[in-house]
Amino acid sequence: MYLRSVRALQADALFVSVLQRSDELNAIQIRRAVAVALTAYGGAGCAERVAQEFGDHPETAAVRMRWARATVGILEGQAVPRTRRMVADDSSASGRNPVTGRPAVRSA
Numbered sequence: 001m002y003l004r005s006v007r008a009l010q011a012d013a014l015f016v017s018v019l020q021r022s023d024e025l026n027a028i029q030i031r032r033a034v035a036v037a038l039t040a041y042g043g044a045g046c047a048e049r050v051a052q053e054f055g056d057h058p059e060t061a062a063v064r065m066r067w068a069r070a071t072v073g074i075l076e077g078q079a080v081p082r083t084r085r086m087v088a089d090d091s092s093a094s095g096r097n098p099v100t101g102r103p104a105v106r107s108a
Contacts, residue, residue, distance in 0.1 A: 007072055012046040013037035014068040015053075021067045027074055034072070 017033035019025065037046055053061040 007069075007076075009038070009043050009046070010034050010072040010075065011065065011068040012043070012050050013041075014072055015061075015065055016041060016046050016049045021064070025071065025074075030071060030074060 013034040014030065014037070017037045019029070019033045023029075041049060050061070050065070053064075
C-alpha cells in the first residue's frame with residue numbers, strides 16, 4: 001500500500017475544491033476548503049477526480065495542480081488539525097491508513 005504525504009493529500013483536496021487561482025486566500029480558507037473536499041470525496045475520491053481531470057484536460061490540470069501545491073505550502077510549518085479523514089503522519093506506525101483512519105491493508 002502506498003501512503004501519501006499530508007501535503008499531497010491537501011493538494012489533491014484543494015485541486016478538487018471550489019476555490020480558484022484568482023481568489024486571495026488565507027490559511028483558514030485553505031484548510032476549510034481542504035476539509036470540505038476530504039469530507040465530500042475522501043482522500044481516494046479526491047485522487048480519482050484529480051486523475052480524471054488530468055486525463056480530460058492535462059494542460060489546465062497541470063496549471064491547477066501547481067497552484068494547489070504552492071497554495072498548500074502556505075500551511076507549511078502550521079499545525080495540521082486532526083480530522084476523521086486526515087490523521088497525523090504517525091498513522092503508519094499505528095498500522096492505520098492515513099486517509100481513512102481505518103486499519104491499513106497490507107499486501108502479502
